[in-house]
């Protein structure tokens with residue numbers, strides 16, 4: 533059993549912001565005082581994203597409530613991945629991409645040039661569609677990311693705790709030295725989730741995390757999300773409307789306007805969006821008349 537008393541420490545916690553304390557992100561503390569914090573972990577206000585001259589996402593605004601799963605749905609090309617990548621500054625890495633607007637994380641604008649994108653990505657972790665373990669052992673897949681992120685402490689405990697949280701421990705505890713690449717697709721995805729958890733994030737972004745998996749592995753990832761959301765805040769992109777209905781608390785529906793720009797149509801509690809949509813375009817999409 534993992535003891536929860538070990539404190540994992542970021543080596544240089546004051547170094548998160550290169551210039552000014554005013555824009556510094558505060559590490560959200562774990563535990564009881566989380567409940568006293570504001571309810572929205574992330575607020576996106578008038579987000580516009582361009583790829584060169586192409587205006588891909590137009591004027592998107594929505595909030596991501598704490599300890600909720602927020603699902604982003606909509607037809608292919610409507611900007612779901614683009615919006616998701618904006619939330620942890622991954623679009624910085626896409627040549628030609630430009631992000632305008634404001635994305636507040638616990639009230640701090642993460643788009644500010646003063647904010648260190650690497651620190652943003654540590655607090656807002658990402659799991660991709662295709663499981664991408666490193667060509668290293670299962671143990672090292674979890675420990676290595678934590679180490680390069682400056683996390684110190686008992687690595688054996690951290691690895692075990694992260695693998696347990698990702699519902700993978702029982703399947704791999706006797707072969708931690710085996711390659712992460714030798715696991716099944718579903719196990720590899722849970723390994724990638726464990727790797728993300730080991731860095732002690734606050735928010736987990738997932739871009740179609742189950743679309744490359746078989747139905748049993750998909751259900752495992754969905755169960756895991758419901759488990760993890762008690763401790764984390766999750767934003768998931770999914771093409772699968774049943775999955776959005778099963779796992780999410782809030783659903784954000786995007787569509788394309790006449791200029792082929794991704795626009796937000798409706799952000800509602802999931803049950804409401806699927807049973808009583810506010811917008812005709814949402815209704816057309818969820819009933820299969822469009823998209």
Ligand SMILES: Nc1ncnc2c1ncn2[C@@H]1O[C@H](COP(=O)(O)OP(=O)(O)OP(=O)(O)O)[C@@H](O)[C@H]1O
Pocket residue numbers: 583586588606607608609610611612613614615626794
């Ligand atoms: N790196 C890029 N360079 C240029 N255009 C891009 C780039 N990435 C995405 N786009 C364009 O931006 C728009 C939104 O793409 P995005 O990948 O965000 O859509 P999506 O909703 O995630 O689609 P899908 O459901 O197919 O994954 C599309 O028109 C796409 O072609």
Ligand SMILES: [Mg+2]
Pocket residue numbers: 612613614769
């Ligand atoms: Mg996508």
